[in-house]
Amino acid sequence: MTRMSGAKALIESLRREHVDVIFGIPGGAIIPIHDVLYDAEDIRHILMRHEQCAAHAADGYARASGKVGVCMATSGPGATNLVTGIANAYMDSTPIVAFTGQVPRPMIGKDAFQEVDIVGITTPITKYSFQVSKASEIPKIVKAAFYIASSGRPGPVLVDIPKDIQIETDDVEFDHDINIRGYKPNYDPHPLQVKRAADLLADAERPVIISGGGVIASGASSELVALAELLQAPVAITLMGKGCMPEDHPLFLGLLGMHGTIASNLIVSEADVLLAVGTRFSDRTTGKTEKFCPDAKIIHIDIDTAEIGKNIEPHVPIVADAKRALKAIRKHLLRKLKKRERTAWMKKIRELKQQHEEMSEKEGLSPPRLMKELRKLLPADTIITTEVGQNQMWAALYLKMYKPRTFISSGGLGTMGFGFPASLGAKVACPDVPVVDIAGDGSFLMTEQDLATSVTEKIPVIVIIMDNRFLGMVAQWQRLFYDRRYSSIDLGKTPDFVKLAEAFGAQGIYVGSLSEFRNAVKEALRSDVTTVIDVPISSEENVFPMVPPGEEITKIIKER
Amino acid sequence: METKEKYIISAIVEHKPGVLYQVSNMFRRRGFNIETITVGESEQIGLARMTMTIKGDERIVEQVVKQLNKLLDVVKVSILDPEFTVSRELALIKINTPNPAVRSDVINYTEIFKGRIVDVAHDSLIVEMTGSSEKITAFIELMKTFGVKELARTGITALPRGMKSTKME
Numbered sequence: 001m002t003r004m005s006g007a008k009a010l011i012e013s014l015r016r017e018h019v020d021v022i023f024g025i026p027g028g029a030i031i032p033i034h035d036v037l038y039d040a041e042d043i044r045h046i047l048m049r050h051e052q053c054a055a056h057a058a059d060g061y062a063r064a065s066g067k068v069g070v071c072m073a074t075s076g077p078g079a080t081n082l083v084t085g086i087a088n089a090y091m092d093s094t095p096i097v098a099f100t101g102q103v104p105r106p107m108i109g110k111d112a113f114q115e116v117d118i119v120g121i122t123t124p125i126t127k128y129s130f131q132v133s134k135a136s137e138i139p140k141i142v143k144a145a146f147y148i149a150s151s152g153r154p155g156p157v158l159v160d161i162p163k164d165i166q167i168e169t170d171d172v173e174f175d176h177d178i179n180i181r182g183y184k185p186n187y188d189p190h191p192l193q194v195k196r197a198a199d200l201l202a203d204a205e206r207p208v209i210i211s212g213g214g215v216i217a218s219g220a221s222s223e224l225v226a227l228a229e230l231l232q233a234p235v236a237i238t239l240m241g242k243g244c245m246p247e248d249h250p251l252f253l254g255l256l257g258m259h260g261t262i263a264s265n266l267i268v269s270e271a272d273v274l275l276a277v278g279t280r281f282s283d284r285t286t287g288k289t290e291k292f293c294p295d296a297k298i299i300h301i302d303i304d305t306a307e308i309g310k311n312i313e314p315h316v317p318i319v320a321d322a323k324r325a326l327k328a329i330r331k332h333l334l335r336k337l338k339k340r341e342r343t344a345w346m347k348k349i350r351e352l353k354q355q356h357e358e359m360s361e362k363e364g365l366s367p368p369r370l371m372k373e374l375r376k377l378l379p380a381d382t383i384i385t386t387e388v389g390q391n392q393m394w395a396a397l398y399l400k401m402y403k404p405r406t407f408i409s410s411g412g413l414g415t416m417g418f419g420f421p422a423s424l425g426a427k428v429a430c431p432d433v434p435v436v437d438i439a440g441d442g443s444f445l446m447t448e449q450d451l452a453t454s455v456t457e458k459i460p461v462i463v464i465i466m467d468n469r470f471l472g473m474v475a476q477w478q479r480l481f482y483d484r485r486y487s488s489i490d491l492g493k494t495p496d497f498v499k500l501a502e503a504f505g506a507q508g509i510y511v512g513s514l515s516e517f518r519n520a521v522k523e524a525l526r527s528d529v530t531t532v533i534d535v536p537i538s539s540e541e542n543v544f545p546m547v548p549p550g551e552e553i554t555k556i557i558k559e560r
Numbered sequence: 561m562e563t564k565e566k567y568i569i570s571a572i573v574e575h576k577p578g579v580l581y582q583v584s585n586m587f588r589r590r591g592f593n594i595e596t597i598t599v600g601e602s603e604q605i606g607l608a609r610m611t612m613t614i615k616g617d618e619r620i621v622e623q624v625v626k627q628l629n630k631l632l633d634v635v636k637v638s639i640l641d642p643e644f645t646v647s648r649e650l651a652l653i654k655i656n657t658p659n660p661a662v663r664s665d666v667i668n669y670t671e672i673f674k675g676r677i678v679d680v681a682h683d684s685l686i687v688e689m690t691g692s693s694e695k696i697t698a699f700i701e702l703m704k705t706f707g708v709k710e711l712a713r714t715g716i717t718a719l720p721r722g723m724k725s726t727k728m729e
Binding site for chain 2: 119120123124127128148180181182183304305306308309310313
């Protein structure tokens with residue numbers, strides 16, 4: 001038992017969780033914590049320029065490192081600015097812990113200056129939201145927050161700390177066992193379900209695997225590849241699953257769903273047994289659910305029981321950690337699997353994949369070609385983040401990834417402005433690898449102020465803006481489904497991104513050709529300051545393939 | 561088409577502020593409809609019992625149970641089988657009794673339904689009625705001919721019969 005202030009107890013608790021970086025912005029209701037941080041040389045506080053970016057940076061940090069990301073903001077607007085970032089982390093199951101200052105206890109409920117009910121606001125978008133009621137609770141709550149965020153299906157946790165608690169001195173105990181009666185994640189697969197899954201897979205003519213973000217979260221990449229190879233089952237990925245398998249693997253099909261590759265959408269639809277692992281069958285993945293794999297027996301592995309049967313009813317549900325479940329299924333199959341010849345099917349897969357390759361063989365500054373060129377220039381361990389919209393889908397479709405945790409994108413929430421602050425977080429987590437944000441001009445303008453953070457805090461990243469002066473994905477929908485009625489998507493000629501970058505002390509490069517693009521990327525990789533590469537592309541570009549919203553995934557538009 | 565049935569769900573939850581909000585917010589957000597909800601202490605210290613009735617098909621109820629279980633402050637969730645469940649509701653009904661004839665009719669009906677008169681004013685009575693929801697509804701329908709001035713129903717609370725248990729292990 002030690003006597004100390006709530007703020008000191010918090011920082012000491014963070015040390016015990018091995019936190020060495022916090023993304024945040026101070027303010028009136030959290031000054032006592034920043035006052036303690038002033039002396040905490042082992043914890044780096046990165047001053048962001050917007051709280052949304054603090055949350056996204058923590059998210060990017062968590063996804064790149066596999067550790068819990070931490071962000072911090074003051075009460076009221078500081079806290080509400082975190083909300084988009086917290087919702088984003090919740091949708092994509094990222095472990096972050098957000099700390100917010102709150103008005104002093106006697107002021108709560110009085111509509112005090114900068115008071116907002118952040119616990120009420122974030123309850124539906126966090127795994128749990130705590131409000132601390134006395135300083136002595138802080139160590140236990142922090143320990144619980146990190147445990148909740150990182151265990152089971154990961155996700156964000158919020159801890160709201162009234163200012164007077166940060167100041168008050170109390171007897172504080174740090175060693176606590178965390179036992180939450182209503183929270184017992186199940187990691188081990190049920191043996192009977194494993195057997196049922198293995199039996200189905202062993203007898204399958206056309207087994208296909210869909211791999212989602214859960215495979216990356218549980219570190220199950222090698223188990224996934226091993227099982228796919230044993231079964232000779234092709235693998236489709238969701239956006240969150242990108243990176244779970246080297247994309248030059250013969251069994252790799254590519255992205256599935258609305259912007260799925262031809263191979264993925266067709267081969268998944270042909271499956272007689274579908275093994276879906278670590279995916280929640282989002283509408284962007286399944287298209288029209290009633291027409292999704294109508295003939296397949298579906299095995300669904302997820303650690304979150306509530307995902308089983310939410311969107312798609314499986315024949316064999318397995319509530320477990322993806323890694324353990326895949327391992328158990330493989331072990332079971334090793335005993336009984338007969339070698340199968342699927343020559344004709346594999347030939348078909350190769351042909352469908354070849355069609356996709358041809359789509360990126362265009363001349364000039366076409367986005368698929370840019371992605372292909374970029375890949376040649378970047379080391380294999382480069383971390384890619386994306387904004388949201390066309391840029392994101394071009395990256396997902398045409399930029400090949402080889403390792404887990406190297407592709408970081410806002411999947412569920414689709415948050416424009418995510419990629420750039422996430423790239424800063426990823427770079428802090430992995431300072432020795434290049435980090436590249438694939439951006440659109442519309443998205444980048446939503447969080448571009450954090451160029452200031454990247455310059456002052458010396459976090460050099462590369463931003464590649466595929467600049468069409470349009471809100472490109474909306475424009476694409478208007479082109480395809482609204483008779484070209486371009487409503488509110490024209491962004492005009494401003495800003496000059498080179499000057500914008502330079503105004504922040506970053507490097508800006510405008511490129512007008514593929515060779516200039518290559519040189520700019522090489523220059524950016526050498527640079528020790530953030531580089532913004534402005535690549536003008538046609539505003540009439542579409543991302544293909546595409547499945548119209550609400551349609552079945554075999555209704556693919558390949559070009560127009 | 562599966563028909564909508566009434567289900568009784570019993571949940572043992574942490575007895576602390578914010579839990580009712582978490583539960584009701586989850587129902588709202590997921591588009592599930594709560595018909596009734598009651599909350600009160602359970603037999604275990606620190607735990608409360610919530611009893612909810614919802615209408616839906618089996619699939620919806622299964623989702624409700626899973627989403628409830630996902631909430632950290634919800635410790636245990638059970639669907640109660642109506643055949644093996646004792647369920648009760650309480651209602652307070654204020655009835656117009658403008659003259660002695662009506663008053664004596666209301667008192668007679670209350671006795672038949674095994675209710676109690678708990679308040680008497682010169683032109684109204686308050687009846688306390690406990691029992692199944694159906695019985696209470698039937699009584700209220702009957703009282704409408706006299707004029708129901710005010711009505712408060714608790715919604716049902718329930719326990720499984722005999723050895724069956726919804727208790728935390």
